[in-house]
Amino acid sequence: MPELRPTPLTVIGAGPAGIMAAHTAAEAGVDVTLIDDNPLPGGQYYRQSPPEFKFSNPTDAQSGRVDAPSVLNKLPHPKIRTLHKTLAWGVFDQHNLALADGEQSFLLPTDRVVLATGAHDRPFAFPGWTLPGVLGAGAALRMIKTQWVLPGKRVLLAGLGPLQLALADALIKAGAEVVCVAEAANPFQSWKQLPKFWGHWDRLQEAVTYSSALLKHKVPFLFNHAIVEACGREQVESVKIARLDGQGSPIVGTEKIFEVDAVCLGYGLLPSIQLAAAFGCELSFDKRLGWYSPIHDRNMESTRQGIFVAGDLTDIAGAKVALLEGQIAGLTAAHQLGAFDKKTLDERIAPLLPKLRSLNRLADALREIYAFRPGLTKVAKDDTLLCRCEEITLGQVKEAIANGATDVNQVKLVTRAGMGYCQSRFCSVLIAPHVAEATGRDLSDLSPFMVRPPIQPIPLKILAADAAAKAVQ
């Protein structure tokens, strides 16, 4: 593979955390390489519309984020080499990153790394969830806010958390009919969390604005309800929701049916941990997320020296926390590369910490209110696919366990679940709770699927482009 000019610091992911990490280190004099697989920087939060679209409201070009320019204007930067449309698909001995663009694969020798790989929609398995027209809430938001196309005309939203409200608001404004919002949590039972919102008036204001839009359009907004089935021949035509009991399991006899042409699933986000795992960063299980994130210290350094993590990858705490964590990671990496001494590092980080603590309190409250309850895994039936790619059902997973598989990796070896296109991003979290239940272990005692490069499928012609070129010569 051809090799790129070595770089002292590589930042992977050009969302809020990655941009701030790269910019902070570059301002301290460090040469940075910023890698992102999208055509434009911004990540998901500040996702930019194609430059060919013109808007009457300029913030619409940046997913409607008013503060986007203050972050996006940090690029380009003379000390930052940005590689867009480039995927980091693996790492060799911690200092050689394997990259691929649309043409070929290449190596990037690097000293330190900041991983800011973000998050993706948490999958939620129920009968019919693989039908066309059933899509992630994040996917729907991206389709509306950056492509300006509606995912459907009659839409039901089901999920967990405030992203649903933002999506319902966006759908209504864009002219779609929202037939129902099914919220799996019951925020009113979580009044003890309210003091943590003190001072975060902007977030409360947002919630009030979105809720009043739902009221105005008379959209049924049902707490303690989850989607239990989607039906249709070639695409979703109707959907069933049900009320949940204290454990989050659907209660038989409480079902309601809606006719729809699209369903958006907003059951929260999961940290995209694949690269962190490939680097050998230790992961820890977060009970409220019900999933793993990389362990880090106060300086955002992972358990691997010189490998930092920042943003939603660490905790799903949102863009404001990501901006601060990115700065802290960038400053610490710059210090380790000799840009300034330890005393200066501490002085520069100190003013960021109170803000980070306050925002983390809020994120904690939200994680508590919108925790993924164990009963929600009961929605999947034996013939429901858990692995979309290799088409492995819950029944097949149970059979593998009955035949002796005791962890998710053994289930993978027996069934092929997790070996397909998505490289276990979506099925790992669906399979693990069933393994835990069947083997009588705590979910936190299991480990996620092993990660091997490439962490995303790459056409062989791109991997072999260099060899092919040499063969022609």
Add this chain to the structure above:
Amino acid sequence: MATDEKIMADDLRIQQGITREQPFHIQVNGQTVTAYPGETIAAVLLAQGWKMFRHTLLSGEPRGPFCGMGLCFDCLVTLNGEPNVRACVTFAKPGDKVERQI
């Protein structure tokens, strides 16, 4: 342009607050479809109300865009003869020939 206007009227594109550039055509399973510069192939198909992009190889069940960020590979189409192209991260170009893998 009469057919285009008809498509415009009931497609799923958001019209208010946005100005798109001059549209062009692509072929989807032999049918001529309007696309605008900057649109992904997934957006062009979804704008038509087409949610099913392919059938799976194993069981043959229908699939369409799910993650919308290039991770799940459910939106695969054949583009200009090349199979398994992710429609959600691939921009449409004038003259593209798209086959929904159905």
